[in-house]
Amino acid sequence: MISKKTKKISVLIVSNCTWYLYNFRQDLISKLSDQEYYLILVSPLDDYYNRLKKYFDSKENLFLNRGSENPFLEIITMINLLFIYIKYKPDLVHHFTIKPCLYGGTIARFLGIKNTINHITGLGPAYFSKRVKLNYINKILKPLYKYAFNSRNNIVNIFHNNSDRNTFISKNITSKKNSKVIHGSGVDINYFTKEKKQRAKNRIKKVLFPARIIKEKGIVELVYACEELWNENYKFFLNIAGEIDIENKSHINKKDFEYLIKNKNISFLGKCNNMPEIYKNMDIVVLPSWREGLSKSLLEAAAMSMPIITTNVPGCRDIIKNNFSGLLVTLKSKEKLKSALKILLNDQKLATKLGRNARKIVSEKYEVQNINNQILRLYNNFLRGK
16 A cells, blocks of 8 residues: 555545446546545445455545435434544545535535535436425535535535536525536547447347436336337337346335336346447447436447437436437337337438437547546646646
């Protein structure tokens, strides 16, 4: 382990799980570790920690349950964070995902930590939920949001799309001055690239759903739309690449999921670590998500020149332009999903054009090095007083 005396600038990286950092921020963390920063990872222990520990100089286990709505557990999480921040007295803290941003941002301001980055990766449907309990919790937490995201010290609140940023500004939680949009985590367009290859003309087409198995990703609507098309004698397979996220409130339990995918035309691939190979064997990508920060799956699919169907919601429509780089459909509408699938199943020329345009947009706007350089400039400006 590298001594803190060698690396003088201490940075806390705080996340609700190392799964997120591994899948979305590994390249950024690798670049940070190559510089003079003494990196401390603060997150709950999970299976992905061992894949990331080589980048960090120290590790603190965080007591945090992503799906918890228990106020006593949340207070324990804040106390846990408080002692960690006091222990390290970091020069900068970088929070990822909403709970670390809220709790960590509050503590950072309370302790007078000079430099704070709150990386709001997505508000999610829970923030806009009509559930009485969640509405009540959000009202109680509103003063805490304002406190956490409006420090007088150096602070920037990063959002993945303009809609999320504008929501926080309209609620006076943050201001234009201390917030900005950096479009997601980016995508490696050299890794996610699709070479041309000949396919049999009569080959049955394959549709891919690449996301966690939770209701908020629109998996139920998609299966129902496909069922109706199969009843109309359309020939295609639906492939599902993702895992059940049991900590998410909208996860589908194993029994219900097995019933949902009982059709012989559905293949469950589970969690896949070779996504470029998966995309290469597919014809259409569908993600009917209810809301995203900025969908990593859509970025990858677009980089692979895939024809895409997704919903007209924040975090999806930021990537896909309707009838140019994909098809946008109405939220939670199986009928619109069905119609869009019909279009792409029947029109290969259009599908190819949409995929080609999607690749072009991602290459110009969402390349991972460009995204990471924007974040590295923030570090540089904060820590060098620029």
